[in-house]
């Protein structure tokens with residue numbers, strides 16, 4: 516979970532930075548999207564590097580889900596008889612919703628790919644420039660799309676707040692002296708990602724970026 | 726104080742078990758939780774009923790025998806307290822109290838609130854020891870130990886093996902217990918030679934017993950009567966990863 520999670524977090528950081536290019540204009544964003552597809556050209560054919568990265572990402576997603584499902588199944592087997600009364604003592608809403616949060620994020624990513632990657636549920640359709648898809652997608656009239664993204668990104672943020680710290684634990688880096696710093700890092704990365712991801716859609720919906 | 730108890734009754738391992746309601750009257754707030762159960766049991770015996778079976782031994786918070794889940798919390802809501810050290814003054818008059826045994830497949834219910842925690846013994850047997858000639862006690866300063874390490878090792882060594890961590894864990898994981906038993910040795914010079922093989926053997930035994938996997942929820946440390954910190958689990962993971970990398 517920790518290693519595949521780390522792969523996805525790295526992707527999210529790059530993805531977030533890429534999205535912020537929309538603030539430098541449609542051309543800047545489109546150039547960036549084009550650059551992604553032409554990495555290492557002419558040494559590698561069009562879209563080679565991007566495809567390899569995408570495959571790596573899909574593998575990470577699948578393994579992450581597989582690990583989550585086997586952990587849940589082990590948990591179910593380890594407690595065949597449930598408690599009549601049960602009261603959580605550890606604080607942290609984020610920790611309690613990891614499994615359902617993960618499912619929500621998967622559903623969102625499917626919607627998101629249909630929207631901004633394949634253009635199926637996007638007003639501009641597939642044969643359009645990425646920046647046009649993005650700006651039309653979050654048009655003020657489609658405020659509910661922005662709302663879906665808002666909820667989903669906040670969910671991702673909570674998933675990461677527990678997830679990143681949990682990864683530090685799993686990899687054995689946490690200890691008495693470092694705990695505070697590691698928890699703060701997990702919180703900071705999550706907040707920066709949430710803000711960074713939310714800025715473009717909000718800016719478009721509120722007419723700051725046109 | 727007058728209380729209503731809902732207690733898990735189960736004749737033996739094959740019985741399905743059920744919750745049974747009892748009224749207990751004239752409970753003194755100064756009684757411990759176990760004394761309150763003693764009072765109920767004396768009445769049950771006089772009435773010709775089977776008394777409620779529960780484990781206990783020292784009744785002073787050091788042996789780890791007395792675990793039960795009280796109102797959904799292992800050892801009850803009072804923090805850093807074993808059931809035997811929990812006093813009735815923390816409950817309100819007229820309260821309804823739910824009492825259940827530890828719930829985990831590797832801890833089968835023997836009777837009522839008594840579970841079999843032998844799985845913990847097998848985890849310790851797998852590697853929770855140091856192979857040193859045990860003659861007369863050596864001089865205290867013959868092997869120097871950093872103060873920080875001594876403190877951390879001692880904190881881990883305070884684990885009394887009660888099993889509350891397993892009972893509270895949503896995954897039914899025994900990571901906090903196993904980690905405590907690994908780190909109290911792996912932080913000390915005497916524990917170094919077997920450090921990695923110990924971590925591997927104990928973690929593998931823990932998994933073989935059918936405990937769940939840790940997802941760092943922190944429920945364990947919150948109910949642990951000795952406040953064993955989650956860092957112990959990180960230390961265990963670090964040793965275990967190193968052992969597997971070899």
Ligand code: HEM
Pocket residue numbers: 530534548551569620624627628631632645649664667668671712713715716
């Ligand atoms: C408000 C936040 C987000 C915006 C505005 C956004 C925007 C975009 C856009 C425009 C693309 C297509 C890029 C292209 O065609 O070159 C894309 C692809 C993608 N996004 Fe997002 N995204 C957001 C959040 C997320 C989140 C939170 C996740 C994952 C949890 C995610 C996962 C993906 C994936 C997997 C792809 C496909 C990447 C690829 O095919 O290489 N996105 N996103």
Ligand code: SF4
Pocket residue numbers: 883884885886887888889890891901902905945948949950951952953
């Ligand atoms: S770690 Fe704490 S809760 Fe778990 S067995 Fe040891 S003393 Fe009990």
Ligand code: FES
Pocket residue numbers: 780781782783784785786787788789790791807808809810
């Ligand atoms: S009876 Fe010994 S710890 Fe409670």
